[in-house]
Amino acid sequence: MRFQHYKRALALLLGSLSIGIVSPTFSQGPALTPTGKHPSLSSSAVLVLDQESGQVLYGKNSQAIVPIASISKLMTAMVVLDANLDPDEPITVSNDDVDWLRGSSSRLQVGSTLTRDQLLRLALMASENRAAAALSRSYPTGRPGFIAAMNAKALSLGLTGTHFSDPTGLSSANVSTAEDLAAMVSAAHAYPKIREYSTLPGQVMQVGKRSIAFHNTNGLVANPGWEIGLSKTGFINEAGRCLVMQAQLAGRAIIIVLLDSWGKYTRIADASRIRQWIEAAAGVRPATPKLVLQRVSLTHRHRHAARVTRSGRA
Numbered sequence: 001m002r003f004q005h006y007k008r009a010l011a012l013l014l015g016s017l018s019i020g021i022v023s024p025t026f027s028q029g030p031a032l033t034p035t036g037k038h039p040s041l042s043s044s045a046v047l048v049l050d051q052e053s054g055q056v057l058y059g060k061n062s063q064a065i066v067p068i069a070s071i072s073k074l075m076t077a078m079v080v081l082d083a084n085l086d087p088d089e090p091i092t093v094s095n096d097d098v099d100w101l102r103g104s105s106s107r108l109q110v111g112s113t114l115t116r117d118q119l120l121r122l123a124l125m126a127s128e129n130r131a132a133a134a135l136s137r138s139y140p141t142g143r144p145g146f147i148a149a150m151n152a153k154a155l156s157l158g159l160t161g162t163h164f165s166d167p168t169g170l171s172s173a174n175v176s177t178a179e180d181l182a183a184m185v186s187a188a189h190a191y192p193k194i195r196e197y198s199t200l201p202g203q204v205m206q207v208g209k210r211s212i213a214f215h216n217t218n219g220l221v222a223n224p225g226w227e228i229g230l231s232k233t234g235f236i237n238e239a240g241r242c243l244v245m246q247a248q249l250a251g252r253a254i255i256i257v258l259l260d261s262w263g264k265y266t267r268i269a270d271a272s273r274i275r276q277w278i279e280a281a282a283g284v285r286p287a288t289p290k291l292v293l294q295r296v297s298l299t300h301r302h303r304h305a306a307r308v309t310r311s312g313r314a
Helices: 002-006 069-082 116-125 129-137 142-156 178-188 192-198 266-281 289-309
Strands: 045-050 056-060 090-092 113-115 202-207 210-215 228-236 240-249 252-261
Touching (some): 045 178, 069 116, 069 129, 069 178, 069 240, 090 129, 113 116, 116 129, 116 192, 116 202, 178 252, 192 228, 252 266
Antiparallel strands (some): 045 252, 090 113, 202 210, 228 240, 240 252
């Protein structure tokens, strides 16, 4: 597999981790025993754990060091918020914030001015690269100091398999492991703004003289059948399609890390399989057909609206 090019041997422990499939058991309440086979997932690296107990429920290549794309923006957000900078300070997008590496598009034109808080919202919700770049550039010690703060924060969290080279995730040198990302998601979940902004289904924002409708890059946050407390997607060719979430499943706070999925909807399908596996283990009855149809209809309407207003963002 392609991610093997990035794999190195690590002695990383997250609780009492054993690589492979682990039956869902929790520190509180009765132990859960999965019914049927474990979920067959297409993502190359996976980690699923109970946030409260740290119990690993499922692990697959969870120590492989791989590019993480825009999952990096969770660390970007933590560094911004840790600095306690003025959220209402206006910041103007400049040429220094343009993606000259990959030439990716952005709906924030050079010269657009937004507040720091608005940029943070767009970086987390819509994964706007220029928003993340502008946040790093406006850091008191500039972008180099910001990236240094990202790596210092990673070390403080014990993320020894993680390294950042830029604030957007456009660089394939931004790498981590599924284990490290589960810990990073747990740390990011402690920030109210990250929880709120990363799970906004969408928002219309005034950018100069234009009103622009931005949408979340994870369609599941608009699905009423999911209770998601934190979400972030990522994609560059080297990383594949990535997704991290904190969600309530079977009454438990569960962290899901899915890395290197190639199909457009594979990461979403994998998340749904994990949910079904955990809920079956807990004896949660599936939704009635009527409710499922309602959810599909609502999700379809949201996706249709996103297609009309979104400019081809993955």
